[in-house]
Amino acid sequence: MMRGVRAVWVGVALLTGCAREVPVPAPQPIIDMHLHAFAYDAYGLPAPPNEVTGNVPHFGSDTSAMRATFDTLRLYHVVRAVASGPLADVRRWRAANPTVIMGGAYTGPRDTLLAVTTLEQLFADGELKVLGELGLQYRGLSPSAPELTPYWALAAARKIPVAVHTGLGDAGTPFDCCPNFRARLGNPLLLEDVLVAHPGLRVNVMHAGYPFLAETKALLTIYPEVYVDIGVLSWAIPRAEFYAYLKALIDAGFANRVMFGSDQMVWPEAIGMAIAGITEAPFLTPAQRQAIFYDNAARFLRLTPAEIARDHAAVR
Numbered sequence: 001m002m003r004g005v006r007a008v009w010v011g012v013a014l015l016t017g018c019a020r021e022v023p024v025p026a027p028q029p030i031i032d033m034h035l036h037a038f039a040y041d042a043y044g045l046p047a048p049p050n051e052v053t054g055n056v057p058h059f060g061s062d063t064s065a066m067r068a069t070f071d072t073l074r075l076y077h078v079v080r081a082v083a084s085g086p087l088a089d090v091r092r093w094r095a096a097n098p099t100v101i102m103g104g105a106y107t108g109p110r111d112t113l114l115a116v117t118t119l120e121q122l123f124a125d126g127e128l129k130v131l132g133e134l135g136l137q138y139r140g141l142s143p144s145a146p147e148l149t150p151y152w153a154l155a156a157a158r159k160i161p162v163a164v165h166t167g168l169g170d171a172g173t174p175f176d177c178c179p180n181f182r183a184r185l186g187n188p189l190l191l192e193d194v195l196v197a198h199p200g201l202r203v204n205v206m207h208a209g210y211p212f213l214a215e216t217k218a219l220l221t222i223y224p225e226v227y228v229d230i231g232v233l234s235w236a237i238p239r240a241e242f243y244a245y246l247k248a249l250i251d252a253g254f255a256n257r258v259m260f261g262s263d264q265m266v267w268p269e270a271i272g273m274a275i276a277g278i279t280e281a282p283f284l285t286p287a288q289r290q291a292i293f294y295d296n297a298a299r300f301l302r303l304t305p306a307e308i309a310r311d312h313a314a315v316r
């Protein structure tokens with residue numbers, strides 16, 4: 001499933017036998033707001049198969065798994081990617097690819113969040129750019145839990161963008177990794193009190209709050225600093241379900257608040273699959289596609305005009 005934007009269009013042309021009429025768009029830069037820097041054996045050895053393709057990753061080292069992800073990012077013109085994971089992995093990825101990889105502070109099923117003072121220094125040094133992915137749900141935490149207040153305060157004071165896992169997890173999660181996991185803790189409206197307490201806090205509602213559509217629309221309506229990413233949705237849930245959800249957000253007027261994210265974990269092929277989910281969406285206009293792939297994330301991340309020019313030049 002290594003299909004890029006260009007390859008998909010060419011493929012359509014070949015299938016329909018009208019290659020001359022089907023435009024091959026110029027490569028466009030993509031920002032992946034939801035990538036993970038994990039060790040090659042983070043999910044065990046052998047790694048579990050990609051649930052969609054059944055393919056089992058066969059990397060024999062951290063370096064080969066990382067390089068495969070970088071090669072895939074380059075193939076699809078992903079010019080920046082927010083990669084979160086254990087700090088040692090994020091540092092390893094950034095050292096190997098500093099122009100593309102932006103560090104994310106991570107907490108998930110097995111990883112606790114670093115101390116506020118440690119994070120403050122990492123953000124000051126530029127090692128981290130985004131406070132997330134925060135998998136609070138996996139740890140049984142609501143975003144409004146008192147112990148998280150210092151983290152939100154840090155993000156607000158230093159204008160650090162935040163990225164919070166919302167929505168769902170794998171089937172049986174409370175009986176597997178995470179006894180405190182609850183589906184109800186994925187409700188994006190649990191972020192509301194945090195947003196009110198810290199005006200201006202920029203939050204990426206990861207996984208677009210799926211399947212809490214009404215709650216996600218409510219949050220997007222009331223809080224202009226809230227964006228969403230489509231991590232995992234565009235390649236791992238049924239395509240019709242993803243398109244219904246995405247179209248509902250677009251129809252509600254939020255085409256400028258949806259950001260591309262792959263949520264690639266240990267399957268680099270997921271990046272191309274995630275991109276195809278947007279490229280092939282029949283209801284998106286070219287302008288909406290570009291907004292989702294790049295413009296919205298550039299705005300959310302406050303990229304400078306020079307940085308944006310660099311990204312466009314990188315794919316020419």
Ligand SMILES: [Zn+2]
Pocket residue numbers: 133135165166206207
């Ligand atoms: Zn997540």
